[in-house]
Amino acid sequence: MQRVLSCFMSRDMKKADKIRKGDIRSATRLIRDIEDNVPGAKSTMKHLFPFTGKARVLGLTGAPGAGKSTLIDALISRYRAGEKTIGALLVDPTSPFTGGAILGDRIRLQRHAEDPDVFIRSLATRGALGGLSKAAGDAIHVLDAMGKDIVFVETVGTGQQEVEVMNHVHTVLVVLVPGMGDDVQALKAGILEIADIFVINKADRDGTGKLYTEISNMLDMVQAFPGGWRPPIVNVGSVFQPALFREHVEQLSQAIDGHYEHLVKNDLLGDRIRRQTLVELNEALRSCILAPILEKLVKEGEIERMVDKLLKKESDPYTCAEEIANKYLR
Amino acid sequence: MAERKLRIMVAKPGLDGHDRGARILARHFRDSGFEVIYTGCHQTPEQIAASAIQEDVDVVGLSCLSGAHRYLFPKVVELLKEKGADDITVIGGGIIPEQDFQMLYDAGIKAIFTPGSTLEAIARWVRENVTQGS
Incomplete structure (x- = not known):
C-alpha cells in the first residue's frame, strides 16, 4: 500500500517525507539548498511547513x-x-x-x-x-x-x-x-x-x-x-x-x-508564534516580490543606469524607487 | 540561483594534538571562499564521519602527524561508505611516508599532501576535483 501511495507523491513530497522520518542527509541537504537558493527548495519547505x-x-x-x-x-x-x-x-x-x-x-x-x-x-x-x-x-x-x-x-x-x-x-x-x-x-x-x-x-x-x-x-x-x-x-x-x-x-x-x-x-506562546509567523511572512513576501524585481533591474542594467543618474544628480533615490514601483506594482 | 558554496571539513583524527597545519589550511580554505567546518583535535573516525554527514560537506580533509594514518584515514572512508555517504571526497595530509601512498589511494583517499605542498596547490586540487553539492 505504501509503495502504491508513493507513486503519487511528487519528488518534493518524497523528500519532505524522508526528512520527517529523520533522514539526516536529506535534511542537511535541504538546508544547504535553502542557503544556496536552489530552485525547488522552497517547494519541499511547503510540504514540511504543516509539520x-x-x-x-x-x-x-x-x-x-x-x-x-x-x-x-x-x-x-x-x-x-x-x-x-x-x-x-x-x-x-x-x-x-x-x-x-x-x-x-x-x-x-x-x-x-x-x-x-x-x-x-x-x-x-x-x-x-x-x-x-x-x-x-x-x-x-x-x-x-x-x-x-x-x-x-x-x-x-x-x-x-x-x-x-x-x-x-x-x-x-x-x-x-x-x-x-x-x-x-x-x-x-x-x-x-x-x-x-x-x-x-x-x-x-x-x-x-x-x-x-x-x-x-x-x-x-x-x-x-x-x-x-x-x-x-x-x-x-x-x-x-x-x-x-x-x-x-x-x-x-x-x-x-x-x-x-x-x-x-x-497563553503567551501564541503571541510569540504569531510574531514569528509575521516576520516569516514578511520575508517570504520580500523574496517573492522584491527579489525578482531587483534581479531584473540588475540583469537589464537598470540599476547601473539609476546609479549613474544619481551620481550626476539628475534624479534622487526616492524618485527612482517610485518610478520602479509605478512600473511593477500597479 | 546563486552559485553553490563549497563546504569542507578539516579534521584531526586520533591522538595527535599538532593542529597548526590544519588551522593554517582551514584559514586558507576560508580565504579561498569555502565554508570550512573545523572540528578540532582528537577526533575519532566515527565522530568525523558523523559530523561530515550532518554538515553536508563535499570534502573531508584529514590531517595526521602521528603515524596512525594507515588505520585512521581508511576507517573514515569506510564509515562514510557504510552510511551511504561515499560521495564525500576524503583527502589527507601530514607526515605520511611515500610507501603508504598506494595503500591509502587503494583505501579510497583521493589525494595526499605532505610537507612542501603549497596552500594554493591544495585549494586548487579541491576546486578542480570536487563538485559542490553533487
Whole structure:
C-alpha cells in the first residue's frame, strides 16, 4: 500500500517525507539548498511547513567567546539525560571579502557527534546582519519537522544590535561575561532588551557580582515586564570545576523550563508564534516580490543606469524607487 | 540561483594534538571562499564521519602527524561508505611516508599532501576535483 501511495507523491513530497522520518542527509541537504537558493527548495519547505511548530526553540546570543557553544554542549547533555531529541544550529560569520567562513562552534559539541538523536548543523551568515543567517528560519523548520524536541540556535558573536534571534525562538538566552565595560552599557537598547534569561558565564571571574548588580538594577527600572516575566539572572561558573558547573547548568535548565511554562500558562506562546509567523511572512513576501524585481533591474542594467543618474544628480533615490514601483506594482 | 558554496571539513583524527597545519589550511580554505567546518583535535573516525554527514560537506580533509594514518584515514572512508555517504571526497595530509601512498589511494583517499605542498596547490586540487553539492 505504501509503495502504491508513493507513486503519487511528487519528488518534493518524497523528500519532505524522508526528512520527517529523520533522514539526516536529506535534511542537511535541504538546508544547504535553502542557503544556496536552489530552485525547488522552497517547494519541499511547503510540504514540511504543516509539520512544524512542535519543537521548543531556544536561542543563545552574546559576545564572541562568551561561551555559547560550551553552554549548548552542557544543555544538550542535560536534555539528553531526559531523553529529549536535539537539533542545534550554530551560526558563524562569513567573510565580507572572500565569502568564505570558518565554522568552528562544533568543536565544543563533538562529544554528541555520534549520538543519533542529536543533529548539529553549522551555518555561515552569508551577509545577514541580524546575528543569524537568512536560511536560519527555514533550517529551524527543518529540524522541527524532523521531530526534534528541542532546537538550539546559536547566533554569531553579537554586540548590541543583533536581535534577529528573537523572531525565531521561544526563549532567548543572552550570555554575558564579567569585565566588559561600565554600567552605562546596561542602559542601552538592543540585545539586553531581548533576553528572557540572562546568563553570567565564567562567573568564577572577577566582576561577576558587579555585572549581576548592573543587570539587576537595569531590570529594576523596567515598569512592566511584557507578559509579566522578569528575566532571571543565572550565574554559570567555570567549566573546569565540573561538579559546580553541572549544578549551574541544572539551574539554567530549570530557568529555561520555567520560562517555557510561563509562556504556556499565560497563553503567551501564541503571541510569540504569531510574531514569528509575521516576520516569516514578511520575508517570504520580500523574496517573492522584491527579489525578482531587483534581479531584473540588475540583469537589464537598470540599476547601473539609476546609479549613474544619481551620481550626476539628475534624479534622487526616492524618485527612482517610485518610478520602479509605478512600473511593477500597479 | 546563486552559485553553490563549497563546504569542507578539516579534521584531526586520533591522538595527535599538532593542529597548526590544519588551522593554517582551514584559514586558507576560508580565504579561498569555502565554508570550512573545523572540528578540532582528537577526533575519532566515527565522530568525523558523523559530523561530515550532518554538515553536508563535499570534502573531508584529514590531517595526521602521528603515524596512525594507515588505520585512521581508511576507517573514515569506510564509515562514510557504510552510511551511504561515499560521495564525500576524503583527502589527507601530514607526515605520511611515500610507501603508504598506494595503500591509502587503494583505501579510497583521493589525494595526499605532505610537507612542501603549497596552500594554493591544495585549494586548487579541491576546486578542480570536487563538485559542490553533487
